[in-house]
Amino acid sequence: MTPRLSGHGLDIQLPARWEGRIYQRTAPAVSPATAARTAAINSPGGQPHPVMHLANFALPASRGDFGTGAVETMGPQHIFVAVVEYAADCLDTALYAPRGIPTLTAAQFNPNGLQRRIVGQSGFQHFFTEGGRPFCLYVVLGSHRHAAALCGEVNTVLGRLEVVPA
Amino acid sequence: MIALVTVETVVLVILSVLVVGLLRGYATVLSRLHELDSGSGSAAPPFRTIPEVPEPVQQRIEGRAEWAPAHDIEGVSLTGEIISARTVGVEHDTVLAFLTSGCEGCAGFWQELEKDWAVPGGSRVLVVAKGPEHDSPEQLAGLCPPGVDLVMSSQAWTDFGVPGSPYVMVVDGRTGRVKGEGSGQSFSQVGGLIAQAVGDSRRRIVKPAADREREEDVDRALLAAGITPADPSLYGTLPDGPSTSDAGAGRPR
Numbered sequence: 001m002t003p004r005l006s007g008h009g010l011d012i013q014l015p016a017r018w019e020g021r022i023y024q025r026t027a028p029a030v031s032p033a034t035a036a037r038t039a040a041i042n043s044p045g046g047q048p049h050p051v052m053h054l055a056n057f058a059l060p061a062s063r064g065d066f067g068t069g070a071v072e073t074m075g076p077q078h079i080f081v082a083v084v085e086y087a088a089d090c091l092d093t094a095l096y097a098p099r100g101i102p103t104l105t106a107a108q109f110n111p112n113g114l115q116r117r118i119v120g121q122s123g124f125q126h127f128f129t130e131g132g133r134p135f136c137l138y139v140v141l142g143s144h145r146h147a148a149a150l151c152g153e154v155n156t157v158l159g160r161l162e163v164v165p166a
Numbered sequence: 167m168i169a170l171v172t173v174e175t176v177v178l179v180i181l182s183v184l185v186v187g188l189l190r191g192y193a194t195v196l197s198r199l200h201e202l203d204s205g206s207g208s209a210a211p212p213f214r215t216i217p218e219v220p221e222p223v224q225q226r227i228e229g230r231a232e233w234a235p236a237h238d239i240e241g242v243s244l245t246g247e248i249i250s251a252r253t254v255g256v257e258h259d260t261v262l263a264f265l266t267s268g269c270e271g272c273a274g275f276w277q278e279l280e281k282d283w284a285v286p287g288g289s290r291v292l293v294v295a296k297g298p299e300h301d302s303p304e305q306l307a308g309l310c311p312p313g314v315d316l317v318m319s320s321q322a323w324t325d326f327g328v329p330g331s332p333y334v335m336v337v338d339g340r341t342g343r344v345k346g347e348g349s350g351q352s353f354s355q356v357g358g359l360i361a362q363a364v365g366d367s368r369r370r371i372v373k374p375a376a377d378r379e380r381e382e383d384v385d386r387a388l389l390a391a392g393i394t395p396a397d398p399s400l401y402g403t404l405p406d407g408p409s410t411s412d413a414g415a416g417r418p419r
Contacts, residue, residue, distance in 0.1 A: 003238050007248040016255055019238075023247035058251075058258055058290045061243070061315035 008050035009133070009164035010083065015156055017056045024048040025065060047087055054081040054157055066115045066138050076120065076143035079150055081157060083135055088166070090134040098128040101158050102137065106147040114140065122147055131165035233343030236260075236335075237326060239294065241319025244307045249317050251292060254342035259289040259364050263353070264323060264333040266295060267305035272332045274352030280311040283353045287364040289336070296320045336363035 004013050005020040014020060026048050051065050057078040063069040067080045074080060090096050104124060113123035115138070122144035126137045137158075141150045239251045239262075253260040265272040285291050293310065295301050297320040310316045322328075326335060326344070334356045336346035346363030350356040393399060 003240055003250045003252075005240075005248065005250040014250060017252065019250050019252040021243075021247050021249050023243075023245065058256070058260075062313050 005052075005054075009131075009166075010050055010052050011162045011164070012052075012054070012157070012160050014054070015153075015160070018054060018157060019056075019059060020052060020054040021059060022050055022052045024050050049085040049087065051085070052081075052083040054083075055079065056153070067140055068115070071114075071116075071118060071121065071140050074118075074121065074140065074142040076146060077150070078142035079154055079157075080140040081154065082138040083161065084138065086134045086136065088134070091129060091132070095127045096129045096134040098126070099130070100128065101130055101161055101163070102126055102128060103155050103158065104139065104151055106151040109139075109141055109144065109147045109151065111144055120144060131163040133163060133166045135163075233338065233341065233345050234327075236337040236342050236344050237322065239292065239317055239319055239322045241294075241297065241317040241322065244303055244310065244316055244318070251315075251317060253292075253337040253339065256339040258339050259287070259345075260337040260339065261285060261289050261291045261360055261364075262322075262326070262335045262337060263291065263293045264295075264326070264328045264331055264335070265293055266331045267302050267309055269331045271349070271351060272309075274350075274355070275332050276309045276311075278353045279314050286357075286361045289360075289364055291315065292317055294319060294322050296323055334360065336360055338363075 002014050002016060003019075004011070005022060006012070007022045008024060010022055012020065053059055053063060053067070053070070055070065055078065057074060057080075060069055060073065065084055066082050071080055086096075104126075109122040109124045111117060111122050113125060114121055115123070120143055122141045124137075124139045128135055128137065139154055141147055141154075143150070236253050238254055239249070241249055243249055251260075253262070263275055265275055279293070283291075291314075293314055293316040295306055295316060295318045297318050300320055301318065303318065306316065306318070328335075330349070332351075333349050334347065334353075335344050336359070337343070338345045346359050348356050348359045353360070388394075
């Protein structure tokens with residue numbers, strides 16, 4: 001039986017070889033695009049929001065919300081997935097208008113979609129609302145050349161992800 | 167002219183047959199060499215008996231029979247992070263250090279973790295403490311250096327049958343088995359065990375096909391004689407004592 005990762009309203013039955021972690025951050029999460037422009041991430045007094053990290057490789061203990069510290073260790077067959085919840089005041093904004101956990105295609109991945117470009121890797125970022133909760137999905141593939149094969153594995157994982165409604 | 171073309175065609179056909187024959191010969195040689203090199207699989211094949219031979223009762227194994235099964239680890243970190251870490255069915259080996267905040271013997275391990283102890287062969291190190299109901303997160307936080315992966319999981323202690331602390335286990339990621347375990351005063355002290363266990367997984371035993379066939383022949387002969395796996399005669403002396411002439415019959419294989 002494969003392990004189940006559950007907490008803070010996020011739940012997933014992990015596929016073989018996949019592991020994961022869920023933690024809460026008190027500062028508002030900063031998207032990869034924003035983080036690239038600003039070094040100020042922590043903002044005292046923010047509401048805690050869960051961050052789920054999933055990977056088909058060994059996740060290190062120290063990681064940034066969008067995988068800094070983990071993506072550097074990835075091999076070509078590895079995948080990193082971050083599901084980051086944002087504050088409820090983001091709801092009803094255009095950015096979070098898409099509904100539901102997405103199904104991805106290989107064409108959506110782009111080496112320029114990475115928070116910090118790493119040779120060979122490819123990234124994808126998507127904002128959406130599920131269960132009345134605003135999320136950012138950030139996926140890193142270890143190899144852009146293998147995007148078609150890796151994308152199928154990503155969709156398998158996302159298909160198992162369940163969000164408890166707010 | 168027609169005769170010349172005919173002769174050339176015949177010569178061409180003969181040469182083609184010769185070339186095809188040569189290529190086939192090379193393919194056969196390569197195939198035999200490949201078999202001698204234990205086939206194409208990157209890992210050793212799983213243990214199994216030949217079709218006619220029943221498997222030993224309660225001894226079904228997929229990897230190495232002498233290794234106890236490992237388990238994935240689920241727990242929480244000192245900061246409350248919910249963790250599900252894989253040790254089974256993964257590419258890397260995992261060094262599990264079962265430590266507590268109270269044991270005197272664990273001090274050396276905590277100190278070496280602070281010194282950034284070098285993990286052999288790219289293995290992952292997980293410090294496994296008991297859950298908050300059995301150990302103090304505050305004391306553990308004082309002992310565990312930043313950046314060290316610590317999971318609090320009483321279930322893991324139970325799953326792995328940890329006899330006490332400190333205790334170190336090395337899990338083979340590919341087979342999902344514990345391939346080394348022991349205790350000591352520090353990582354350095356059990357470093358030999360860890361290095362040997364990690365190194366063992368990189369030295370694969372290449373068994374020639376001839377050996378495999380010979381073993382199958384022996385199994386068939388034993389089966390024909392009514393001797394099946396786990397038969398007492400394979401492991402010790404016969405109950406009534408064999409005669410001197412066939413004293414070797416009761417010795418282990």
